[in-house]
Every structure is written in C-alpha cells, then in structure tokens.
Amino acid sequence: MPIPEDVSGYELDKDVQQELQSLPKGLAEDVAKNLVMVARLIDEDPEGAYGYSKVALRLASRVAAVREAGGFAAYANQKYSEALAEFRAARRMTGNVELWPVMADCERGLGRPERALDMAGAPEVQKLDKAGQVEMRLVAAGARRDMGQLDAAIVTLQSPELASHSVQPWTARLRYAYADALLAAGREDEAREWFAKAVESDKDGSTDASDRLAELDGVEFVDAFDESDDSDEDDSDGVVAGGPDEGDDADDDEERDER
Helix, strand or coil: CCCCCCCCCCCCCCHHHHHHCCCCCHHHHHHHHHHHHHHCCCCCHHHHHHHHHHHHHHHHHHHHHHHHCCCCCCCCHCCHHHHHHHHHHHHHHHHCCCCCCHHHHHHHHHHHHHHHHHHHHHHHHCCHHHHHHHHHHHHHHHHHHHCCCHHHHHHHHHHHHHHHHCCCCCCHHHHHHHHHHHHHHHHHHHHHHHHHHHHHHHHCCEEECCCCCCCCCCCCECCCCCHHHHHCCCCCCCEEEECCCCCCCHHHHHHHHCC
C-alpha cells in the first residue's frame, strides 16, 4: 500500500521505535511507516488503517507493537475475533495487562457478555492503572446492558470517579455512559442532568453528549441552507426549539407564551 512522502516512521512513540530495533534497519523502517499510517487513519478511515496493519503484520508479526496495532485496526472494523487474537498475542509477548479492557470488550462484540464480566472480576483488573480500571468499569456496565440488566449497569458505573468533580481524560465518557444507562432505564430527569455534566467535561468532543442533551430538551437542528425548503418560508438561523412553527394565529402566540 502506498506510503505518503511525509511519513518517516519517526512519528511513532520512542518505545515502539525501540521495539522495532530488533528488526533489520530497512525492514524496521517499512514497518514503522505502516504503523504510522494505522495510527493516522484508524479514526477517519478504519478500513484503510486495517489494510496498513495487515502489511505490518505480514512484515513483522513477532513484534508486540505490530500485533497490538493489528488488534486495534481489526477492533475498529468490528472484526472482534481477529482483534481478540491479536491482543492475546501481544499480551503473551509483553506480559502487560493494559489490553485487558479492550479484550473484554471484544468478548462483548462476539456476543459473550458473561465472559466480559468474568474478566471484569479477574485479578488482572487490580494491576490496571486508574484509566484502565475506569475503562474496565465501562465495559462491565456495557456487558450488563447486553444482558438486559439495566439497574446493575447503573450501579456498576456508580463510583468515586463518577462522583469526582475533577475532570480526567475518562470523565466525559464515564458520565455519558451513566446518563445513557439512566435514560435507558426511563430515568429521564437524572439522565438529562448527567448528559449536561458530560457536556461540561467533554472539551474535545469525544462524545455526542451535547446532541443527546438537545434531544432531551426538545431542540431540533436543521440545515439553514437546505435548498429543499420553500423560498417563501421564514428564514431560520439553523436551530429550532421544540415548539410550534411561528404563524399568524393568536392562539399559537398564546401557546408559546405558556411554554
């Protein structure tokens, strides 16, 4: 697969570069460039990232970083069986537990939420850092929801990390998951409160909490430049609050005032 000229391979983290030093120089450079492409494309073009990961695996399947990258590329393409195999291989090579939560989520993707819950209670979880433990909690709550256990999912997410006022990298996703579980359980007022808290902590837009909050508030987003609209309709700034369209009838005005 073609590699853009601006990719050197040195964009990788130093620990990955060091791991690739076990390979011949030319081969290490080729593998590094393919890994850079995986990282560059995995969010916007998962299929493309998967293609580059397969090239890297073909060149250096005995390198843990390559197996891990292959796992994440497969995971991004919902190839959960393949992703799990790659993550397990990487873990065997390194002995690290960092991949434990995503491995458990692969079990969910394969329709085996019970296995994900077993992994959530395994000793490996205690070896995870705080971010990993929060991620494991999110996976466990998702597994509970997969099994139709909404109340248990809500309880699973209730934690010191959820109650904390400090904002950490995981805060927005944790609050969002809690709000979504509350909404699924029919607790709309509480869900709205936690979606609002998720918005407050979501500085980089990692969730669609603002959209979910707008939906609960009855706000509808429309395209102000939609050419399908009739030319004689009222101009719009692109956001229409939940309520009747403006008209000449006085009763409509009174209804809006009451709202």
